[in-house]
Amino acid sequence: MLRDIARQPDVLRGLGARADAFAALGRAVLAPGPRGRVFVAGCGDGVFAAEAAAHRAAELGLDWRAIGALDLVLSAGRLRPDDRVVCISMSGNVDRTVEAARAVSAAGIPLLALVNGSGGRLGEIATRKVSLDLPDIAPFLCGTASYTATLFALMLLAAGAAGSSDPIDLMRIAEAQASAERAASAVLPGLGTPVPTGIRILSAGADRGTARYGAAKFVELTRLPVWSGDLEEFAHSQYWAMPVTDLVVVVAADPALAEYADASCAALARLGVPTLAIDTDATPVASAAHRITLPAVPVSLAPLITPIPLQRLAYRMAEASGLDPNSRQHLKADETRFTVSRMLTRRSLIGTGQ
Numbered sequence: 544m545l546r547d548i549a550r551q552p553d554v555l556r557g558l559g560a561r562a563d564a565f566a567a568l569g570r571a572v573l574a575p576g577p578r579g580r581v582f583v584a585g586c587g588d589g590v591f592a593a594e595a596a597a598h599r600a601a602e603l604g605l606d607w608r609a610i611g612a613l614d615l616v617l618s619a620g621r622l623r624p625d626d627r628v629v630c631i632s633m634s635g636n637v638d639r640t641v642e643a644a645r646a647v648s649a650a651g652i653p654l655l656a657l658v659n660g661s662g663g664r665l666g667e668i669a670t671r672k673v674s675l676d677l678p679d680i681a682p683f684l685c686g687t688a689s690y691t692a693t694l695f696a697l698m699l700l701a702a703g704a705a706g707s708s709d710p711i712d713l714m715r716i717a718e719a720q721a722s723a724e725r726a727a728s729a730v731l732p733g734l735g736t737p738v739p740t741g742i743r744i745l746s747a748g749a750d751r752g753t754a755r756y757g758a759a760k761f762v763e764l765t766r767l768p769v770w771s772g773d774l775e776e777f778a779h780s781q782y783w784a785m786p787v788t789d790l791v792v793v794v795a796a797d798p799a800l801a802e803y804a805d806a807s808c809a810a811l812a813r814l815g816v817p818t819l820a821i822d823t824d825a826t827p828v829a830s831a832a833h834r835i836t837l838p839a840v841p842v843s844l845a846p847l848i849t850p851i852p853l854q855r856l857a858y859r860m861a862e863a864s865g866l867d868p869n870s871r872q873h874l875k876a877d878e879t880r881f882t883v884s885r886m887l888t889r890r891s892l893i894g895t896g897q
Contacts, residue, residue, distance in 0.1 A: 544684055544685055544687065544854075544858055544868050544869050545858065546680055547680050547684055547687045547688050548687045548688070548724060548851065548854050548855060548858070549724060550680075550688055551687065551688050551691050551692075551720050551724075551851065552717035552718070552720045552721050553717075554677060554688045554691070554692050555691065555692070555695055555713060555716060555717050555720070555847070556713065556717055558675070558692060558695050558696060558699070559695075559711075559713040561699075562699050562710075562713075564673075565673065565696060565699035565700055565703065566699055566700070566702050566703035567703060568655065568671060568673055568700065568703060569699065569700035569701065569702065569703020569704040569705075570703040570704065570706065571671070571703075572627065572653050572654075572655045572670060572671050573627045573629065573653070573655060573700060573701075573703065573704035574627070574703070574704045574705075574706065575605070575606070575625050575626060575627050575704065576623075576624065576625025576626075577625060578623060578625045579606070579623065579625030579626050579627060580606040580607075580608050580623070580625075580626050580627075581600070581605050581606065581607050581608065581626070581627050581628075581629070581701070581704060582608045582610050582615060582622070582626060582627070582628045582629070583596070583607065583608065583609050583610065583628075583629045583631070583697065584609075584610045584611065584612050584614075584615040584628065584629070584630050584631065584640065584643050585611075585612055585630065585631035585632060585637075585640055586611065586612050586632070586637050586639055586640055586888065587637075587686075587759060588633075588686045588689070588690045588693065588756060588759065589612075589631030589632060589633075589637075589640070589657075589693065590609060590610070590611050590612070590631075591690070591752045591753075591755045591756035591759065592631065592690060592693040592694040592697055592752065592756075593609035593610070593629075593631065593697065593752070594609040594751060594752030594755065595694050595749070595750070595751075595752030595753055595756070595846035596609075596694055596697040596698055596701060596752075596846070597609055597749075597752070598748065598749035598842065598843040598846075599698050599701060599749075599843040599844065600697075600698075600701040600705070602843050603701055603702060603704075603705035603707045603709070604705050604707075605701055605704060605705050607701065609752070611639075612630070612637070612639040612640040612642070612643045613639050613643075615628070615630075615643040615646065615647070616639060616642050616643045616646050619643065619646035619647055619649070619650050619652075620646075620650065622647065622650050622652050624651075624652075626652055627652065627653050627654075627655075627704070628647045628652055628653070628654045628655070629654075629655045629656075629657055629697070629700065630643055630644045630647070630654060630655070630656050630657070630665055630669065631656075631657045631658075631693060631697075632656070632657075632658060632663070632665050633658060633659040633660070633675075633686075633689055633693075634658075634659075634660070634663050634889075635656065635658045635660070635661065635662040635663025635664055635665035635666050636663040636664055636665070636889055636891055636892065637665075637888055637889060638888055638889060638890055638891075639888070640665060641663075641664045641665050641668065644656065644665050644668040644669060645668055648668050648669075648670075653670050654668070654669045654670045654671075655669060655670065655671050655672070655673065655700070656668070656669035656671070656672035656673070657672075657673055657675075657693065657696060657697070657700075658672055658673070658674050658675070659674055659675045659676070659677050659689060660674055660676075661674075662674065664891070673696070673700075675689065675692050675693065675696060677689055677692055681869070683870065683871055683875070684869070684871075685760055685763045685764055685854075685857070685868065685871065686760075687760075687850075687854045690756060690850060691720075691847055691850060691851075694846060694847060695711075695847060698711065698844075698847075699711075711844065715840065716840065716844060716847050716848070718838070719837060719838040719840050719847075719848045720847065720848055720851060722837065722838050723835075723837045723838075723848050723849075723851040723852060724851050724855065726835050726836060726837060726852070727835050727851060727852040727855040727856070728855065730833055730834070730835050731835075731852075731855055731856060731859045732859075733833065734790070734819065734833060734856070734859060734860075735859050735860055735862075735863035736863065738767070738860065738863045738864055739767070739788060739789055739790035739817065739860075740767075740768070740786045740788040740789050741767055741768040741769065741770070741785070741786065741788075741789040741790070742758070742761050742767055742768075742769045742770075742789065742790050742792060742860070743769075743770050743771075743772065743777065743781060743785060743789055743790070743791045743792065744757045744758050744761075744769070744770070744771045744772075744792045744794065744853070745771070745772055745773070745774040745777050745791065745792065745793050745794070745804075745807075746771075746773075746774060746793065746794035746795065746800070747773050747774050747775065747797075747800055747803075748797050748800055748842070749796070749797060749842050749843055749845055749846060750794045750795075750796060750797070750800075750845060750846055750849055751773065752846060753794055753845075753846050753849045753850055753853070754771040754772070754794055755771045756850055756853070757771065757792070757794070757850065757853035757854075757856075757857070758770060758771035760853060760854060760857040761857045761860065763857075763871065763874070764857045764858065764860070764861040764866065764868045764871065765857065765860050765861050765864050765866060766864060766866070766873070767860060767864065774793065774800070774803055774804060774807060775803070777807075778807070785816075787814055787815050787816050788817075789816065789817075790817050790818070790819060791808075791811055791816055791817070791818045791819070792818075792819045792820075792821065792853070792856070793807065793808060793818065793819070793820050793821070793822075793828060793831065794821045794849050794853075795820060795821070795822050795823075795826050795828050796821075796822070796823050796826055796837070796839075796840070796842060796845035796848070796849055797826065797842045797845070798825060798826050800826070801822060801826035801827065801828055804820060804822070804828045804831075805820075805827070805828045805829060805830050805831075806830075808820060808828055808830040808831040808832070809830035812830065812832065817832050817833070818830075818831045818832045818833070819831060819832070819833040819834070819835070819856070820833070820834045820835070821834075821835050821837065821849055821852045821853070822834055822835075822836055822837070823836060823837045823838065823839040823840070823845070824836060824837075824838060824839045825839035826839070835852040837849070837852070
């Protein structure tokens, strides 16, 4: 998994070499009509990436709607002729995403599938498909490079759909990703002893999807109770049932958000709650007990950087909990639970071990 995390700058550079092709596909399939919206649907990492790309898409002038695959199934009948849809699934075989694609296709709306590989059942339905062409390092790895690659691909497609010629400074982003991993590596050895009773990952704005993604990685790698939430809404909900031995993680790459995060960490310190800030040089959260400080990048591009410390933290907590983050065998070892997971999400894979 650490190799997969470390290769993210190279993966982005590889996708950057295909930027023109992604933009052209965005223009051809996703440019909405005058009243059109761009719905971007998936499950798990796919919908988190769709949400994390929303700030960038809005900057480009798109009405970008990140939506869960089941919600798209339920609302496909209300799509407008000017709307466009992206469905995301690396395997192309997630049941609800495939059903959403069928519903969109039946409504006659142009549909692009973003996949990794042949595209499975989803690729057979879509108007067009595009693959990340990202080789797996090992089977059944937790999604790290595939997540930031999906997010970057969505940003490139959004630029094409919006007719934008505003390029992303890929060298700056790749360098910031490498710096983020170094910063996380320096701080994380001091965390995890003792293992916290739970993790709360909080953010808002452009990094709301990042917080949701980070929580999903902890669920996949550890057995810790993990929640993600809005920084403000946490104070009105989860806070009241939170043990003071939980670790609160705030993701704050936006200057305005960082001020609220700093005040929140200062308040939680009065209760003795440990806090970790993923902040930047330009957005310090000085009151956090621990900080992983990243290079400042534009707020809309920060979701390409901020997941990396969360990936490393999840890896660290898995090891501290006595689990192997490189194989995730604790998931497959519970055969009944693993089979039920496939019944819930990927019935076509039952019995294959995937």
